[in-house]
Amino acid sequence: MSPTSENAPGAASLDDVLVGEAVLGVYRQMFAALARDSGAVVDDPELVDVAETLLAAFADAGEDGLSREQMRYVCRRYPADVFENRLRVLKGLGAVREVFPKPNQLRYRASFTSVVGLMFVRRMMLDGGQSEMHRLLALEQLNVADPRMTAEQARGGADGLARAFRLWSVELLTLTNGTIEELREQAPKLWGTEEILIRAERLHGAILRRWPELDRTCTDLRAAIYAYGDASRRAAARLSDSAGTTRNLTLLPPETWRTFARTASREDLAAVLEGFVFDAAAPWHEPSAVVAAVEDGPRATPPRPAPPRPSVPDPGLSDDTGSDGAAVERLRAVAEQTLRGNDRVAVEDVLVEDWAASRRLLADLSSAHLHPELPYRLVWSDALDVRPGGSPTWVTPGWFERTAP
Amino acid sequence: MSELFEPLLRPYDERRRAELVAAYMAVEHAAEPVSEVRFAALREPALRRTVEGMLALTGRTLIRADQTRWISGFRDDVAAELARDPECVPPVRERAVLALVLIHSVAIPRAAGLLADDSWLSPYPTPVDELRRRTQLPVGELDAALRRLRTAGLVAQVKAGADDAGGFVPGPQFHRLTGAARRRLQEELILAAGPDSPLAAAIRARRRGRERDEGETA
Amino acid sequence: MTGGDGAASGGVDPRVLARARVRVLGVPVIDASEPVPEGTAAAGDGERVWLLPSWPDGATPALLEEYETAPMPLDRSGQARRVLAAALRCCWTRPDDAPWPGAPAAVADVLEVYGGMSRGDADLARRWATGELRRLADTGWLLLDEESGTVRPGPRVALWAEPSLASLRDLLRRLPEPPQRAEGGDE
Numbered sequence: 050m051s052p053t054s055e056n057a058p059g060a061a062s063l064d065d066v067l068v069g070e071a072v073l074g075v076y077r078q079m080f081a082a083l084a085r086d087s088g089a090v091v092d093d094p095e096l097v098d099v100a101e102t103l104l105a106a107f108a109d110a111g112e113d114g115l116s117r118e119q120m121r122y123v124c125r126r127y128p129a130d131v132f133e134n135r136l137r138v139l140k141g142l143g144a145v146r147e148v149f150p151k152p153n154q155l156r157y158r159a160s161f162t163s164v165v166g167l168m169f170v171r172r173m174m175l176d177g178g179q180s181e182m183h184r185l186l187a188l189e190q191l192n193v194a195d196p197r198m199t200a201e202q203a204r205g206g207a208d209g210l211a212r213a214f215r216l217w218s219v220e221l222l223t224l225t226n227g228t229i230e231e232l233r234e235q236a237p238k239l240w241g242t243e244e245i246l247i248r249a250e251r252l253h254g255a256i257l258r259r260w261p262e263l264d265r266t267c268t269d270l271r272a273a274i275y276a277y278g279d280a281s282r283r284a285a286a287r288l289s290d291s292a293g294t295t296r297n298l299t300l301l302p303p304e305t306w307r308t309f310a311r312t313a314s315r316e317d318l319a320a321v322l323e324g325f326v327f328d329a330a331a332p333w334h335e336p337s338a339v340v341a342a343v344e345d346g347p348r349a350t351p352p353r354p355a356p357p358r359p360s361v362p363d364p365g366l367s368d369d370t371g372s373d374g375a376a377v378e379r380l381r382a383v384a385e386q387t388l389r390g391n392d393r394v395a396v397e398d399v400l401v402e403d404w405a406a407s408r409r410l411l412a413d414l415s416s417a418h419l420h421p422e423l424p425y426r427l428v429w430s431d432a433l434d435v436r437p438g439g440s441p442t443w444v445t446p447g448w449f450e451r452t453a454p
Numbered sequence: 455m456s457e458l459f460e461p462l463l464r465p466y467d468e469r470r471r472a473e474l475v476a477a478y479m480a481v482e483h484a485a486e487p488v489s490e491v492r493f494a495a496l497r498e499p500a501l502r503r504t505v506e507g508m509l510a511l512t513g514r515t516l517i518r519a520d521q522t523r524w525i526s527g528f529r530d531d532v533a534a535e536l537a538r539d540p541e542c543v544p545p546v547r548e549r550a551v552l553a554l555v556l557i558h559s560v561a562i563p564r565a566a567g568l569l570a571d572d573s574w575l576s577p578y579p580t581p582v583d584e585l586r587r588r589t590q591l592p593v594g595e596l597d598a599a600l601r602r603l604r605t606a607g608l609v610a611q612v613k614a615g616a617d618d619a620g621g622f623v624p625g626p627q628f629h630r631l632t633g634a635a636r637r638r639l640q641e642e643l644i645l646a647a648g649p650d651s652p653l654a655a656a657i658r659a660r661r662r663g664r665e666r667d668e669g670e671t672a
Numbered sequence: 673m674t675g676g677d678g679a680a681s682g683g684v685d686p687r688v689l690a691r692a693r694v695r696v697l698g699v700p701v702i703d704a705s706e707p708v709p710e711g712t713a714a715a716g717d718g719e720r721v722w723l724l725p726s727w728p729d730g731a732t733p734a735l736l737e738e739y740e741t742a743p744m745p746l747d748r749s750g751q752a753r754r755v756l757a758a759a760l761r762c763c764w765t766r767p768d769d770a771p772w773p774g775a776p777a778a779v780a781d782v783l784e785v786y787g788g789m790s791r792g793d794a795d796l797a798r799r800w801a802t803g804e805l806r807r808l809a810d811t812g813w814l815l816l817d818e819e820s821g822t823v824r825p826g827p828r829v830a831l832w833a834e835p836s837l838a839s840l841r842d843l844l845r846r847l848p849e850p851p852q853r854a855e856g857g858d859e
Contacts, residue, residue: 285655310584313647322639333483335732340840408731416739536693542693
């Protein structure tokens, strides 16, 4: 945040101690909402919800604050022990204070800092600090333009930013060297958009122009910005190199996709598929399928015939093939016709017609062979016979036979 | 008629020849990748090579789905060459609608962690209302575009069920994109929707690098 | 990854590219004076030539059915095929010849025949059939001239193998006859 405390070197004076106490007080209040007890952070998000509910009620209550009963009432959906625990911790850390507007009247007020702290925490949880960094950079930019700003304050601000960027880089680099899944999940919260980097550089330039004597600090800041940019790019490169053809879509948040879909021009949308070619629609209508369509058509259905079907897609083949049972029966018929009462026939003897017919027959015989319910088998030898005048000139000896039932 | 394939098919006996033809026709015309369990010419690597050779004659290639299923699609070099011809690229209005379906049915569910498979097909329909009311598309051209996309197998309609409204999902043609084409589609979407993201920067940097490499070797 | 096979990058064989283009465009049309790219099938009507895919050993996508494999989904395929049958009834005028190139017929006649094949709300059937005619024209199964209100067989029917046509010929003979038109209907 904006420049606040400077640590004066030298022995600790009473003032220092008081300042230190004040800083600790701010810390305690900031994180009171997250505290499980005065010593540790919460381990259940519901505890934070209680705090938030209370703070919202305090905001509505105005300067009168709330009585204990009123607090309990707004938190009525939480168990009593949870409420008691929260109140104790919030009081202990100074987020909620007791006041006595009149003798014998106990009321409570909430601290402004706790609310700010909670807002900050919520933002951090949402985007891992992206927007916080934007805010920080914007604030510092304002501070740099403020005539009251001192060089020392500017140095403090720049140092803080440099530290933040460095810590961010370290975390990103650690992730980049870890598993791809974790990187994919965490990176979008950590890496910097080009906008953040540009803002940071602009701030760096502004500090350096106003206080040229801060060049060392500024060099440091710039190095940290570059390191952060580099870490972001490395994480992105590892992800874009990673296997997968849609997995990286997860790296933009749903809101970004939705915004693009709703606001992009027709041309921008179409540009996504520039350079892609697809097959033309080429449905096939075999003559026999045309015949079947007419013969099975709605013509035959009595008085009020089916109206043209609504515009929902046909379920694929349903118009073209019969049920599975019909298919099995057809295969059985083909097989029996081929065997003509024998238990075994040479394949070359049944392949006498033209190519297309032979191929169809072969396909049927091998379907019969593969069908678990049908008692037929197709057996091939490895030899090769030449049949000079025949339609297939090369024939592999093979038999189509009945298997034991 | 089959002159084109004759040099590749001539060495085979009639059984293998029939298997090759069946596998070729199946990968070229099936809606979904076909299982090699059903097609010997896809199962046996040597025959599969011949199928690949047959496909190459028309600028196609085999695309493997899962471990044991296959379908065909345009080779990347052929697709790139065809795409230079404006006649071969779908018109702007159809591409725009298709991009929207990809965003709503694939990108958003994926970003929300709902999609498990790494595929451009999706069970999450893009509601027609979203396409009709919440885009910058000129009104009046949506229905015609959807009809044509559907006929071409680029989108498929999902019927409205008991509690969902139905809509459109990417169609079976998306099985036919090569791995490289799928990756490029992902990149184009990211570049379009998040041009400021580090990922877009990485994609641009890599493309610049590739162009430079190609410039040097040319 | 894909796209290996020895071809240097940027050096796609122009014949391969021409065949790939057919797949992207559906049934592209060229002038009859232009050469047909090697390795594509073609159907011409004297003035123009439509380029078609070339498939090995007389196979067609109907092969998928034999392997219980679903083809690309097609909405209302039954209706599309019935409208195609109605159209062929009118413009495949000499059933002993090949269906391609056939002869132009009035769209009105096709709708009439289709109306005779289906029952129910005639106006509705007509509207659906009109949409279906457009879809069939978009995919190369019919050539539709909306200005003159005529329709012809599309180049894709040239991919039908002669031996597969017997039952279709038989069916068309059984369909209602197109109305006799004094004014000629086509032209």
